[in-house]
Amino acid sequence: xxxxxxxxxxxxxxxxxxxxxxxxxxxxxxxxxxxxxxxxxxxxxxxxxxxxxxxxxxxxxxxxxxxxxxxxxxxxxxxxxxxxxxxxxxxxxxxxxxxxxxxxxxxxxxxxxxxxxxxxxxxxxxxxxxxxxxxxxxxxxxxxxxxxxxxxxxxxxxxxxxxxxxxxxxxxxxxxxxxxxxxxxxxxxxxxxxxxxxxxxxxxxxxxxxxxxxxxxxxxxxxxxxxxxxxxxxxxxxxxxxxxxxxxxxxxxxxxxxxxxxxxxxxxxxxxxxxxxxxxxxxxxxxxxxxxxxxxxxxxxxxxxxxxxxxxxxxxxxxxxxxxxxxxxxxxx
Numbered sequence: 001x002x003x004x005x006x007x008x009x010x011x012x013x014x015x016x017x018x019x020x021x022x023x024x025x026x027x028x029x030x031x032x033x034x035x036x037x038x039x040x041x042x043x044x045x046x047x048x049x050x051x052x053x054x055x056x057x058x059x060x061x062x063x064x065x066x067x068x069x070x071x072x073x074x075x076x077x078x079x080x081x082x083x084x085x086x087x088x089x090x091x092x093x094x095x096x097x098x099x100x101x102x103x104x105x106x107x108x109x110x111x112x113x114x115x116x117x118x119x120x121x122x123x124x125x126x127x128x129x130x131x132x133x134x135x136x137x138x139x140x141x142x143x144x145x146x147x148x149x150x151x152x153x154x155x156x157x158x159x160x161x162x163x164x165x166x167x168x169x170x171x172x173x174x175x176x177x178x179x180x181x182x183x184x185x186x187x188x189x190x191x192x193x194x195x196x197x198x199x200x201x202x203x204x205x206x207x208x209x210x211x212x213x214x215x216x217x218x219x220x221x222x223x224x225x226x227x228x229x230x231x232x233x234x235x236x237x238x239x240x241x242x243x244x245x246x247x248x249x250x251x252x253x254x255x256x257x258x259x260x261x262x263x264x265x266x267x268x269x270x271x272x273x274x275x276x277x278x279x280x281x282x283x284x285x286x287x288x289x290x291x292x293x294x295x296x297x298x299x300x301x302x303x304x305x306x307x308x309x310x311x312x313x314x315x316x317x318x319x320x321x322x323x324x325x326x327x328x329x330x331x332x333x
Contacts, residue, residue, distance in 0.1 A: 014082035016122060019091070024079055025051050027086040028107070035109040039144065041169070041321060042299065077107075078126045080119050087111035090123035092130060097218035103131040104219070105141040108150070121153055128157065128329070137331055140219075142324040151325060159327035163213055164306035168318035170291060171299055189252040191282050193289050196246035196258050198229040204258040207273035211305060216326060222262055222271070245293070249286040256282040259290050261300075268294070270302045272309070280312040287316035 019028070029051040036044065080088030091107040105127050110119045131139050141159065143150050196204070208224045227246070245261045257274030270290060274283055287302075294300060304313065306323050314320070 014080050014087065014119075016078055016080050016088075016126060019077040019079055019089075024086065028079065028089050028091075031086055031089055031109050031111060032107050034111070039322060041167070076130070078123045078130075080110075080123060082114070085111075087114045088119040088123055090120070090127050092127050094136075095218045100138075101134065101136045102218055103127075103134075103136045103139045105139060108141075116149075120150070121157070124153070124157060132331055135331070139329045139331075140216075140326065142326050145323045145325055154327050157329070159329045161325055162215065162328050163326040164323060165326065166304050166306045166310070166313075166323050167321045168302040168304065168313055169299055169321045170302075170316075170318045189279075191279075191285055192250045192253075193286060194248050194250070196229075196248045196260075200248050200255055200258055201227070201229050203255055204273045207258070207275065208271070210276070211273060211308070212271070212303075222269075227260060227262075245290075247286060247289055247293075249282045249289075251279050251282050257286055259286050261290060261294060268300055270300055272302060272304055274309065276308050278309065280309065280315070282312075283309050284312035284315040287313065287318070291317065 029048050032051075033040070033048050040048075076094075077089065077091035079086045079090075088110045089107055090105060090109075093104040093106055095102045095104060105124065108120050108124060110117075128139060139159075141154060142165075143154060145151070145164070204227070205224055208227075212220065212224075227244070243263060246258060248258045249256045256278040257272060260271040260273070262269055262271065270287075272283070272287070291300065300318075302313065302318060310320075
């Protein structure tokens with residue numbers, strides 16, 4: 001694909017062209033860090049480091065040229081170059097899920113001095129054309145709720161909102177968490193916190209699929225079936241040394257929710273499975289129990305649907321980091 005000069009707005013001109021991973025990654029990393037530094041979490045900073053390491057490692061770059069359409073890394077996309085400076089970027093990350101090709105648009109960034117000139121829109125349109133040429137069934141992206149201009153742009157390009165998700169963080173030095181009794185009386189009933197018993201699994205799975213929509217399953221790093229209390233899953237986790245911990249909360253003998261801690265290479269993640277109408281005090285106590293038990297870990301992360309159980313999550317000491325809108329564009333057949 002050749003570079004095509006395009007004039008954008010009244011004062012900015014340049015070339016949009018495909019990302020060249022052999023030379024562009026350091027400048028793309030600089031641009032992404034400049035644009036998103038204020039809203040970048042630990043995973044985002046790790047991602048920037050990976051980009052810079054990849055750009056310096058010849059063996060990684062040789063591998064990347066062969067893995068172009070198979071790896072969940074931004075090995076394809078488009079940049080906007082003016083002079084010798086990259087002032088715009090849009091990455092395209094391929095996923096394969098149940099035999100279906102799905103693309104995620106990521107890192108749509110424009111240098112602050114060149115915004116509102118149509119660069120991001122032009123690059124996104126090129127990304128869409130690129131994905132369509134490869135017969136991608138769906139194109140996804142997520143965008144922060146506080147970037148109204150970006151939300152409107154994606155809507156104009158045919159993307160439809162599918163979900164809103166909150167990301168919550170808790171630091172281990174939060175002072176509110178105290179020793180939590182496993183059995184206590186509340187103003188509206190008796191709350192009991194126990195380990196996750198096998199009999200809770202069927203309801204836990206139902207709630208997990210409700211709270212974490214199946215349609216975005218391709219993006220998760222965890223398969224819910226791996227939490228099944230069966231013997232084979234237990235042996236598998238033991239063999240690969242997964243430190244899985246789970247707690248359950250009941251109110252007056254009725255299950256209200258199950259909380260799973262499943263650390264990964266990138267974060268220390270909690271997964272809350274509960275009835276959206278569960279007793280808020282019960283959910284807050286469940287989260288507090290996990291925090292008390294996991295206090296040695298520097299940061300806990302929780303992702304949950306926006307507007308669901310927000311008060312008890314906050315009461316347990318979590319702080320909302322961001323709210324993302326998940327949007328999808330389906331290719332016409």
